[in-house]
Amino acid sequence: MVARSAIPVLLQGETGTGKEVMARAIHALSGRAGELVAVNCGALPRELVEGELFGYRKGAFSGATEDRPGLVRSADRGTLFLDEIGDLPAPAQAALLRVLQEQEVRPVGATRPVHVDLRVIAATHRPLQRLAAAGEFRADLLARLSGYTIALPPLRDRREDLGLLLGALLERAAPERAAHLQIDAGAARAMLRYRWPANVRELAQCATTAVVLAQRGTIEPGHLPEAVARAAEGEGEGGGDQEEGAAEGDLRPEDGARRQELVALLGQHRGNITAVARAMGKARMQIQRWLKRYRIDPEQFRR
Helix, strand or coil, X not given: CCCXXXXXXXXXXCCCCCHHHHHHHHHHXXXXXXXXXXXXXXXXXXXXXHHHHHCECCCCCCCCCCCECHHHHHCCCEEEEEECHHHCCHHHHHHHHHHHHHCEECCECCCCCEECCEEEEEEECCCHHHHHHCCCCCHHHHHHHCCEEEECCCHHHCHHHHHHHHHHHHHHHCCCCHHHCEECHHHHHHHHHCCCCCHHHHHHHHHXXXXXXXXXXXXXXXXXXXXXXXXXXXXXXXXXXXXXXXCHHHCCHHHHXXXXXXXXXXXXXXXXXXXXHHHHCCCHHHHHHHHHHCCCCHHHHCC
């Protein structure tokens, strides 16, 4: 229903969780006639960002030897995917807000705006709510982008999907061999225990390499990257036991910081999980997963 509407969508999640894959799926379901135009906001040169986004007229500045429509107008009647929107410079944020409000864009050096028919999907791994509260991201732009928010969980929090994802990735890597490939028990254990810090993107690279090395038809621990293979013994980036619930002293540094943030927000919102999810920009289910992992009882904050 959301895909077929004009509602803007905000995708939140760590690097490699599949935000662009989700954006392309939304566009495919939208029925819009135009193309999906992906823009990496963090890769745009600061001095050229407005010209790249909004286009420019010939002679608008040194080097502008011809008219350019810009990325926004290239997405007319289609979908504009703004990846890493949290990295967009402040002046461009203000200009983008006007584009979204007025559905028109004024190229650099032009005197008249041009109408555009846009559907916008934005994505970020950064906490936009906190950035907006700190004045580092425009709150009015965030409100305009947050029509419907989708939080994509990291792969370590969706291990039940690992088999389906791995099957699809092996099929993509070697369609002629995938049906006959087997996975050794040790390799399967290692992949289940590994934390996948780069998420599905890292799993895809692992699967592609393993297919090449598994010439006898069985993926073994030796066909996996060293860090992944070590996870079967609970070393490196593995540590599957921690997923069942870890005491505060047993947590990795990044987990410890997240646990402290959860405790602070639970206290602030008196154990209201929905309010905590909203403050962190995450799905309620994700908050519940973390509470279980960090052994936090929200009831103690409701008294």
